[in-house]
Amino acid sequence: MVAEKVFTQLRRGTLEFCVLALLQGEPRYGFELVKALGEVDGLVTTEGTIYPLLARLRREGLVETSWQESGSGPPRRYYTSTPEGSQALAAFTADWQRFCTSVDKILQSGRRG
Amino acid sequence: MNMELDSDRLVDAYLNELATEAAALPAGRRDELLDDVKAHIAEARAAGATSEDEIREILQRLGRPSEIVAAATDGLVEVEVPPRLRPWDFVAVGLLLLAPYLLSFSVIVAVVGWVIGLGMLWSSNRWTTLWKLIGTLSWPLGYAVALALDTFFQAPIGISLAADALVSIALTAALVLNARPPRQTS
Incomplete structure (x- = not known):
């Protein structure tokens, strides 16, 4: 991948908002969340690093957790977005769209010129 | 039978390595991380991953224990705890x-x-x-x-x-x- 370092940084910075986005509307448990993120191309390279990320989001009050029994194995830790989490996501989404538009515009003008 | 034993051994080795790498984390964070990863592997196995190759792939996707612990220490200043008694x-x-x-x-x-x-x-x-x-x-x-x-x-x-x-x-x-x-x- 070109500019691998840039994408490592981008991934690191944006992943937590992807997690928050997946938690809007429905609670999910860790494994489910990791699988959902892993299915998207190029977003997660090491699935295990999502768990420390989730722990940090909880410490920061952006997600909440609760335990629920599962039919097929050990109890599951479910994550839900808090109002603060949804707020942070909304703010990021607006900034991100502006950022993407700007970068795209420059990249395209470079290609044309 | 034998196959399952080999898978267990792979998982145990992985979790042991993770525990060793995570030793520098505060106890609460370390235990939580180990529990999360343990639960992840248990879920993957319950979802049908049984063969040695499948287990190997799950562990590979999780990433190296040192990478996971590095993500947990991100932005965390490691504090050197002085011993109670010298x-x-x-x-x-x-x-x-x-x-x-x-x-x-x-x-x-x-x-x-x-x-x-x-x-x-x-x-x-x-x-x-x-x-x-x-x-x-x-x-x-x-x-x-x-x-x-x-x-x-x-x-x-x-x-x-x-x-x-x-x-x-x-x-x-x-x-x-x-x-x-x-x-x-x-």
């Missing part, structure tokens, strides 16, 4: 406890040893003044108990000596358990 403090406690037993061997050695122990105790920053006093009194108190048993109850010498030892050891144990490194100013 070798110096152990020597102090050891002298206070054992020097009296050298009395029958040489009074001078016993007293000098005990006084050195006292000096080390009082110059250490691991105890509050109250605990330093308790440490200082552990020998005299034990001796006083033995003497009292002997004088007032005419207890056999063995009982008096045992009581003396018991009091000294109990006070010394309390002293060791109540050692605290000074709070860091940072």
Whole structure:
């Protein structure tokens, strides 16, 4: 991948908002969340690093957790977005769209010129 | 049967490595991380991953334990926890406890040893003044108990000596358990 370092940084910075986005509307448990993120191309390279990320989001009050029994194995830790989490996501989404538009515009003008 | 054993061994090795790598994390975070990863593997296995190759793939997707722990330490300043007792403090406690037993061997050695122990105790920053006093009194108190048993109850010498030892050891144990490194100013 070109500019691998840039994408490592981008991934690191944006992943937590992807997690928050997946938690809007429905609670999910860790494994489910990791699988959902892993299915998207190029977003997660090491699935295990999502768990420390989730722990940090909880410490920061952006997600909440609760335990629920599962039919097929050990109890599951479910994550839900808090109002603060949804707020942070909304703010990021607006900034991100502006950022993407700007970068795209420059990249395209470079290609044309 | 054999296949399952090999898979178990792979998982155990992975979790052991993760536990070793995570040793530097605060205990709460370490336990949470280990539980999360353990649950992840259990879920993947419950979802049908059984063969050695499948387990290998799950572990590979999780990433190297060092990478996972690096993500957990991200933005976290590692704090070096000072030990509760340094070798110096152990020597102090050891002298206070054992020097009296050298009395029958040489009074001078016993007293000098005990006084050195006292000096080390009082110059250490691991105890509050109250605990330093308790440490200082552990020998005299034990001796006083033995003497009292002997004088007032005419207890056999063995009982008096045992009581003396018991009091000294109990006070010394309390002293060791109540050692605290000074709070860091940072």
